[in-house]
Amino acid sequence: MQPGVTETEEERLSALYSFRILDTATEQDFDDIAELAAAICDMPISLISFVDKDRQWFKSVKGIGLRETDIASSFCKYTVASKEVFVVEDARKDLRFANNPLVTGQPNIVFYMGVPLLSEEGYALGSLCIIDQQPRQLSDYQKQSLKTLARQTMDKLELRKKLFELQDAKSEIVKLKDERYIKENEAREVIEHAPMAMALHVGRDMTIRFANSRMLQAWDKDGEVFGLPFADALPELRELDFPATMREVYDSGIPYRNEDARMSYEYQGEIREFYYTYAFTPLKTPEGKVWGLLNTALDVTEIVQSRLTVERAEEQLRLAVDSAELGTWHLDLKTNQLSLSPRSMEMFGFETTEEVSLEAAIGRIEEHYRGLVNSSIQAAIEENQPYDVEYPILSSDTKRCWVRATGKAYMVNEHGPTMFSGTLLDITERKEEDRRKNDFIGIVSHELRTPITSISGYAQVLQRKAQSLAEPAMADIARKTKQQADRMTKLINGFLDIARIGEGKIRLERSAFDMAELVKEAEDESLTTITSHEVVFKPVEFTPVEADQDKIRQVLINLINNAVKYSPPRSRIQVACVTEGNHAQVSVKDEGIGVPLKDHDRIFERFYRVENEQMKTVKGFGIGLFICKEIIELHGGQIGVESIPGQGSIFWFTLPVIIQ
């Protein structure tokens, strides 16, 4: 164990550190003391030394260039250990120091005298020492002076320490003051920056202790109301019911909350209407005594007003829908959830409490129309076309309800629309009327056919007889009579077709066949019947479809005949059938008069005819394309025209192909 290291060494070191002197800059007053010590004792070297754990550090140095040395070569540690004046008269002759590097080398210590620097608590922190390179003797006066100087040094240190403590205390006070400020203002800050109007009331008269700017704005007041009882601060609110409510909360200690409450009061000079969601929360002492109220209020005027606007609009819409006896429906395309209004449920013949899927609803539609409805829905969703389709619903075994369904897909995201909504209108009566009209047309047409059969037949007989009698003029008249009878037959057939379509009586007799074959049949037929035009049939690949072969042939022949009718003799007509995706597309291209753009959709309507000079020379009732459209749509296909007037038209239709 080294001398000076005692059990209290740790305490001594901690005392030393408390003076915060180690490794500080040189200071004139300490340097003055060292200077004075050297001068009084007439020594070349003097030091103010502090003995640290493993070094001695010099605050002031006179006569040598060192600021510290290691503890091993320290003389001062003996002074510190003894806590008394420590003198070495000749270090070279002292066993403890003879080999000390400070003795054997620079600064070649021979004489040493150290006076301990003792703190008020009695710890020796270091020493004030004087050194010479030759043996010396000191007078009592000199020794006494050195002790005084050591005390002076220590006083300085103590003073420094006090100063530090004072500073610390001061910053502590500042800190405490800050904390108190924060504590005092915390609540106020929270209230001020809360996203709602807040006020703190104290006492039964609801004196306003504090209100944030939102609340002041709601009151149309400023900070002047702080400290005033509620009734005095806000006389304009006296008539409203909440001052009484606040008192009730104050008296009962039970919180109160009111949502979307309507109130009108004078605000900025005029009576205005507001909606607030507000609450009064009683504030209690730990003993449960109410001392104040926290008043929070959220201005929901805009929200409520816009909600009311929406509600009113919805109500108006609902009334309009109800009075029109419209049913509404809504299909969520993400979940495939179908919602039907009670009126729609009624039309479909569902119980109002039933859960209805899209499939179940389509299952109620008359079988022949399901394809049309499905493809219309698909077109509305995938191609964003307006949905507008008429179909009969078998709402029960005996009840048939005709509806017109309209709708639109909307709320489109990257995957397409997400919603599909619309209305249902009961058109049973209109359809009934249509049916009666069509029945009439049907009966009339049917009745007309019989005499025409006779006329046509007799004309043929007449023609034969005239020929056998070599009466060519008579034979020609008979032939012409037959021709006119045939024309009439065609017209009657057209009317019958329309009557059937109107009644939904067109029955598809579907079978699987190859469109290539059907086109070939049309080719054979046109070769024998069409001599005025060049009809070119492009080769058709195997195209399997499931359709009513007769009716599709009827459509194709109709399109070819139209091309003949509306294009100049000897011009070319091209017929093609190609598969695109999962549809076969049949097209008939002519070099005729074309169709003006404005008529592109309308030419497929019943009885519609393009009105212009050229058309006046062409006979027709405007039913052929209507029938074609009905047939194609019943198959779930589409029909259309592309045309440049004067250059020609391409009439086309599509049919779903059988996926192999």
Place this chain on the structure above:
Amino acid sequence: MPNKILICDDDEGILDLLELVLTDEGYSVVAELNSVKVSNLIQKEHPDLIILDLWMPVTSGDQILKTIRNTPAISELPVIVISASNDGKAIAQEAGATAFISKPFDIDEMTGKVNEILSSAQAK
């Protein structure tokens, strides 16, 4: 002996026309307006072919046809059904018609069909 054809149609114009045309064609024709009498006439006249209109009052053509098909002695008798109705073809086929001709018909079509049926019946 010429083949005998029994025709029944409630429309006099058609009936007369068919009688005229088929007589001209060299057949022996029995024409009847009243469908109720057809059964008796078949018994009495033993026709080789029958032409029936579909829609006739009291007894319709398809009813007569079904009766014929269900009567062993005459079940093989060739029957041509004629009708102005578009549904006629399906009804006629279901009832067992040998052929169906829609009204209005071409008289060449009618005589052609009659000749064809009778000559094939003869070949048997």
